[in-house]
Amino acid sequence: xxxxxxxxxxxxxxxxxxxxxxxxxxxxxxxxxxxxxxxxxxxxxxxxxxxxxxxxxxxxxxxxxxxxxxxxxxxxxxxxxxxxxxxxxxxxxxxxxxxxxxxxxxxxxxxxxxxxxxxxxxxxxxxxxxxxxxxxxxxxxxxxxxxxxxxxxxxxxxxxxxxxxxxxxxxxxxxxxxxxxxxxxxxxxxxxxxxxxxxxxxxxxxxxxxxxxxxxxxxxxxxxxxxxxxxxxxxxxxxxxxxxxxxxxxxxxxxxxxxxxxxxxxxxxxxxxx
Amino acid sequence: xxxxxxxxxxxxxxxxxxxxxxxxxxxxxxxxxxxxxxxxxxxxxxxxxxxxxxxxxxxxxxxxxxxxxxxxxxxxxxxxxxxxxxxxxxxxxxxxxxxxxxxxxxxxxxxxxxxxxxxxxxxxxxxxxxxxxxxxxxxxxxxxxxxxxxxxxxxxxxxxxxxxxxxxxxxxxxxxxxxxxxxxxxxxxxxxxxxxxxxxxxxxxxxxxxxxxxxxxxxxxxxxxxxxxxxxxxxxxxxxxxxxxxxxxxxxxxxxxxxxxxxxxxxxxxxxxxxxxxxxxxxxxxxxxxxxxxxxxxxxxxxxxxxxxxxxxxxxxx
Numbered sequence: 180x181x182x183x184x185x186x187x188x189x190x191x192x193x194x195x196x197x198x199x200x201x202x203x204x205x206x207x208x209x210x211x212x213x214x215x216x217x218x219x220x221x222x223x224x225x226x227x228x229x230x231x232x233x234x235x236x237x238x239x240x241x242x243x244x245x246x247x248x249x250x251x252x253x254x255x256x257x258x259x260x261x262x263x264x265x266x267x268x269x270x271x272x273x274x275x276x277x278x279x280x281x282x283x284x285x286x287x288x289x290x291x292x293x294x295x296x297x298x299x300x301x302x303x304x305x306x307x308x309x310x311x312x313x314x315x316x317x318x319x320x321x322x323x324x325x326x327x328x329x330x331x332x333x334x335x336x337x338x339x340x341x342x343x344x345x346x347x348x349x350x351x352x353x354x355x356x357x358x359x360x361x362x363x364x365x366x367x368x369x370x371x372x373x374x375x376x377x378x379x380x381x382x383x384x385x386x387x388x389x390x391x392x393x394x395x396x397x398x399x400x401x402x403x404x405x406x407x408x409x410x411x412x413x414x415x416x417x418x419x420x421x422x423x424x425x426x427x428x429x430x431x432x433x434x435x436x437x438x439x440x441x442x443x444x445x446x447x448x449x450x451x452x453x
Numbered sequence: 454x455x456x457x458x459x460x461x462x463x464x465x466x467x468x469x470x471x472x473x474x475x476x477x478x479x480x481x482x483x484x485x486x487x488x489x490x491x492x493x494x495x496x497x498x499x500x501x502x503x504x505x506x507x508x509x510x511x512x513x514x515x516x517x518x519x520x521x522x523x524x525x526x527x528x529x530x531x532x533x534x535x536x537x538x539x540x541x542x543x544x545x546x547x548x549x550x551x552x553x554x555x556x557x558x559x560x561x562x563x564x565x566x567x568x569x570x571x572x573x574x575x576x577x578x579x580x581x582x583x584x585x586x587x588x589x590x591x592x593x594x595x596x597x598x599x600x601x602x603x604x605x606x607x608x609x610x611x612x613x614x615x616x617x618x619x620x621x622x623x624x625x626x627x628x629x630x631x632x633x634x635x636x637x638x639x640x641x642x643x644x645x646x647x648x649x650x651x652x653x654x655x656x657x658x659x660x661x662x663x664x665x666x667x668x669x670x671x672x673x674x675x676x677x678x679x680x681x682x683x684x685x686x687x688x689x690x691x692x693x694x695x696x697x698x699x700x701x702x703x704x705x706x707x708x709x710x711x712x713x714x715x716x717x718x719x720x721x722x723x724x725x726x727x728x729x730x731x732x733x734x735x736x737x738x739x740x741x742x743x744x745x746x747x748x749x750x751x752x753x754x755x756x757x758x759x760x761x762x763x764x765x766x767x768x769x770x771x
Binding site: 189190197204205214222266267268271274286289290292294295296297299300303305308324325326329332357385388404407411418422425426429432433436440441444 | 460463464470472479486489537553555557559572573580583639643651699702724747
């Protein structure tokens with residue numbers, strides 16, 4: 180058998196395993212789209228595809244839910260969180276990954292320990308803080324508590340540690356200060372890790388539910404996830420509408436992910452090496 | 454390089470934003486929670502109770518039940534996600550058509566809105582009763598009603614199907630919890646795949662080629678070369694997944710309202726129930742449970758570092 184033929188057979192076998200697995204993973208999404216186009220009567224059947232697609236479901240949901248406003252609130256707070264996380268992780272990563280100072284190990288350990296704190300532990304005290312600051316129903320409450328993120332600090336620190344030290348020594352010998360080194364040389368070199376942090380921060384903020392539920396009660400401050408969640412509860416008998424709403428809520432994130440996915444995966448590769 | 458002193462100054466400046474946020478909204482509240490756990494936490498008549506909450510917790514069957522559920526959740530999701538993730542990553546690490554597409558497909562559940570994903574799964578389980586009825590008609594021993602509402606243990610049902618009555622303690626995780634586990638694996642799988650693919654791309658191709666020329670079979674290659682070289686990545690995933698599994702809340706909250714009276718209620722769910730729901734034991738008690746959970750997570754992470762950390766091979770590091 181020729182090498183090409185052997186390769187071809189191996190590839191076929193790989194697809195034989197991957198395709199069913201992929202279908203299994205994709206099935207809920209296909210089911211979601213199918214159900215969103217069904218009539219109410221059809222939703223009780225397991226077969227995921229409708230007899231004739233009811234595109235009107237989407238129009239009905241769009242009329243029912245002020246998705247425009249939700250999208251605005253969510254996009255604004257998520258973008259702000261992302262920007263803050265990138266900035267704060269870049270600083271912290273530089274301090275932990277490049278600089279040498281006393282107490283560095285202890286503080287890094289403390290940072291990492293924060294990752295293990297269950298969210299439910301800090302929910303009550305944080306709510307009290309927000310009350311005291313009069314931040315309820317403001318963007319501050321949605322943004323500031325998430326403006327730094329230990330996972331991102333970890334990714335960026337690892338990435339900085341991977342840079343050859345002679346880079347820094349050479350730059351400093353040439354009279355380059357910390358700020359200039361960070362801005363002109365180091366930051367661009369760790370940009371894959373920064374991109375990954377940005378996407379994680381954006382997703383985390385976009386998909387969060389419990390925190391916005393606790394700190395906002397004004398309808399004008401609802402996020403997409405909150406709007407969808409209350410819609411799911413209110414319309415539990417109209418599954419076709421719930422699914423149409425879900426599809427609308429998924430689209431922005433999915434579009435962003437598809438557009439950024441190469442960057443994202445390269446960033447993971449650079450960030451989680453060791 | 455600058456003097457040590459100057460470096461420390463620059464470091465302080467660089468750390469300021471993250472330290473402020475983490476201190477005020479993550480670490481500070483943790484310390485505050487310690488204070489809360491020593492009080493009743495009831496609004497209006499808050500009183501110092503010392504360690505009473507912790508003492509009560511030791512004799513609280515609901516707490517132990519929630520801990521058992523959490524253990525099942527960790528055992529049921531982490532190894533499965535790692536194993537299937539490894540399998541998919543190895544297949545995707547080959548030079549095949551549609552590689553980028555598959556990679557994106559597997560990662561999508563991790564990205565999408567948890568509320569939307571839980572809603573679709575919940576409804577799928579609801580409608581699948583039709584399929585279950587068909588399976589029962591074929592003589593398969595499956596529960597006919599909605600699996601998501603089935604509070605009986607998986608092993609207990611399997612035992613029954615074989616005509617054996619199992620003692621209550623050997624009932625295993627409830628079928629409902631297994632459904633939630635499945636959704637959790639579905640969500641986390643893509644994360645494992647992407648991280649493992651990143652790790653595999655670091656394994657030098659010539660090492661594999663050399664081993665193959667030396668006559669190493671696929672299985673030997675995996676056991677002796679690929680897995681050891683991947684061990685830092687696997688270790689990282691293990692640590693992250695165990696922490697995440699212990700903190701699981703959203704999927705359970707959306708998919709099984711009420712925690713099915715202790716059948717799917719993890720410790721995080723019990724915390725929420727104690728602190729925020731009517732008839733709960735109060736914020737003080739909830740905080741005590743939360744801190745015990747935090748203690749368990751930290752000690753388990755340390756144990757993993759102690760036991761497995763030594764066996765992790767950092768050969769590829771520059």
